[in-house]
Amino acid sequence: MIPLLRHIFRTGILTEPLQAPDEGPQRELERLHDELLGILGRALTIREVDAGSCNACELEVHAMNNPYYNLEGRGIKFVASPRHADMLLVSGPVTKNMENALLRAYECTPDPKLVVAIGDCGCDAGVFGKSYASCGAISDVLPVDVRVPGCPPTPLAMMQGILAAVRQAK
Amino acid sequence: MQLCSFPAIDFNRQPGVGAPVWRGRAANGDELHSFARAAREVGARITAIWGSDRRAQGQGYRLQCVFGIESGHAWLSLDLPAEAPSYPDLADLFSTANRMQRATRDMVGIATIGGDQRPWLRHGGWPEGWYPLRHDAGEPPTFQNRPTDYEFVQVGGEGAHEIPVGPIHAGIIEPGHFRFSVVGERVLKLEQRLGYQHKGVERLFVGADFARGAQLVGRVSGDSSCAYAWAYADAVEAACETAAPPRALALRALMLERERVANHLGDLGALGNDAAFAFGLTQFLRLKEDWVRLNARLFGHRFLFDRIVPGGVAVDVDAAGLAAIVEQCGAIETAVKELRGLYDEHPGLQDRFVTTGIIDRDLAQELSLSGLAARATGMLLDGRAHRQGYTPPPPYMALGVRPATDERGDVAARVAVRFDEIFESLRLLRLLAVDLPGGALRVEVAPVAGGAGLGVIEGWRGEVAVGVEIDAAGRLARVHPHDPSWQAWPALEFAVLRDIVPDFPLINKSFNLSYSGVDL
Known part of the structure; x- marks a missing residue:
C-alpha cells in the first residue's frame, strides 16, 4: 500500500486547463462546469454509442477520461444505459447492422436529450460514405445537435463539442 | 517449391x-x-x-x-x-x-x-442472394432493414438459461452480441454474433487507386492503423514488383512499435480498471497520453494514420525528433517498470488475473491463434523474430527481436506478455532511432496490371494480413484486409468456460479484440 500511495503522491495532479483556441486558458474549464450546473442543475451523463466506427474515435473518448482531460472530474460521466443519459455521443458511420440498435438507444434516452456526432464518419459518413452496408452520417438516422469532425477528433475537440451542445440547449 | x-x-x-x-x-x-x-x-x-x-x-x-x-x-x-x-x-x-x-x-x-451455412456478416440489411462483391451486383434492391433471427446453439438442462449482451455494450467499446448460456453464475457456453460494424469496406476498395486504398485500409481497425497500412503497402509493392527504401522500412517499424506500445499501455490500464484497480487506469492512460502526444508532435497524428503509404512513408523525423523518441523511451521504461512492480505485488489484482480465462497451447494451436494471445500460451510465434526456418523481413531481420512468451495462458499471462513486449519495443525503438538509415523516404509505385500481392505484419494483436489484386487498368480489383481477431474471437469463447459471468469483462479485455477489423 505504501508504494502505491507514494506513487500517487509523486504523480501529483496532472489535469490541464481546458484551452479553447479563441479564448484564454483556464477560464474555459470553470465556465464549462458553471454552465453545466446552470443548465442542468446537476452533472451531465453521456451514453457513448459506436454505430460503426473503426474504433479510433473510441480510443479518443477513453482519452477524455485520462488525468490530463479528467472529464469525470468536471462532472461529466459516461453511463452504461441510455436510460440514464442526458446525451448520446455517437461515432459512425451508422452501419445497416447497427441502425436498429442505435434507434432503440435513442428512443430509450429520456427527453430532453442531446446528440453529439463525433468523427468525420459520424459527421458526414467520412471515407466510408453511404452504401449497401452504411446508412451514412449519424444525422441520416437521428437528429444531431452538434458535430465534432476529425479522424479521429482530439479529446479537446470532443470536450468543446459537448460544451457546445450544452450551450445550444440553454 | x-x-x-x-x-x-x-x-x-x-x-x-x-x-x-x-x-x-x-x-x-x-x-x-x-x-x-x-x-x-x-x-x-x-x-x-x-x-x-x-x-x-x-x-x-x-x-x-x-x-x-x-x-x-x-x-x-x-x-x-x-x-x-x-x-x-x-x-x-x-x-x-x-x-x-x-x-x-x-x-x-x-x-x-456442407458445413455451417448460417449467414455471418448479413444481418438482414440486404436480401439473401444479393452479394456485394459480385462485379454485377450494382445497387442493392430496396429492402427494409429488419434484423433477422439468428440460430444460436441452444443449451438445455435444468436451471440453464441465456444472458444476451449487446450489440451495445455497457462500456465505451465497439458493438457485438454475446449470448451466454449459464447455470447460476457459471458459464456453460458463450456464442458470439458479430458483424454489427460491417460498413462495406471491401466493396469500397473495388476500382479505387492505391492512395484511396491506403486511406481505407488504415481505417479498417483504427487501433492497428500502422499494421494495416504496412501490410497493404507490402502487398501493393509485391504486386508491382518494387520495394520501399531502407529509411522508409525503418520508419515503418518505428511507427509500428509506437502503435504497439500505445495499445499495450492503454490495455494494461484498462485491465487494472476491470479488476477494480482504478489507479492502474489513471497511471497507464497518463503514460499513453504522453506517448500519443509525441506522435502528434513528430508525425502529425496521435495514432499515426496515413503515415505509411505504398512505396514508403509520408513523413520524416529529424535528429531532434529521434532524440525525443529515445528520451521518451527511457522515461516510459522507468514508469512502466515501477507500475509493473505495483501490479505484481497487488494481491487483489493478482487474484483476479491468475488462473482466469485460460487457453492452453494445444487449443491455441487448434484455433490457429497468432500474436500476443498465442505467445501467452507459450508459443514462440512472432513475425518480427527469427525462428527455425523463418527469417523476418527488414528491418526486423537485423534487430534480433526477442518474442515475449508466458506458458500460463491466463489473464495474468496476457498481462505479462504485454509488459514484456513494451520493454522489447522500447529497446527496438532505441535501436531504430539511433541507427536510422539515410536515403529516400518513398519510391513511385507503378501499377502492374493483373498483379497480386499479400502483406503480413505482426501487429500488436497478431498477424495482420492484406491481400491485393490489381485490375487491367492498374486500379485495385480486390483488397481483403484480415485481422488476427478472426482467430482470437473463437478463443475467447473457450477462455470463459471455466469462469463465471463477472470474469467476462476482464477476460475480454485481456484479449481486447477488434470488432471493426473482422466485420469489415
Missing part, C-alpha cells in the same frame, strides 16, 4: 522485401482440402480465407486461402467455375475457418459444400 510435404502443388516465393509469402494454385477442391490436411499435420495455421469474382475477366470465382507455415505464409488460390462456385469445407480441419467461410459466402456468394 514444395510446402508442408505436399508434392502436388508447386509454390513460388512472392517478390518484394516483405514477410516471406509462397504462392501456389490448387487444381481443384480436393487438392485444396488435401493440402489443408497436410498443412494441419505439420502444425500450420489458417491465416485468412476470402473470395473474389473474376467473371469480368472471363473466368469464374477465385477462393484465396492463406496458411501460416514454418517458413512464412503459403497463399493458395483455387479457381471455381462461375456456374457452381463451391469448395470443400475446411472447418473440419481448421475450426476457425468457419466464420471466414461464412463471410466469404455473404460477400461473394461462393459457399462450402
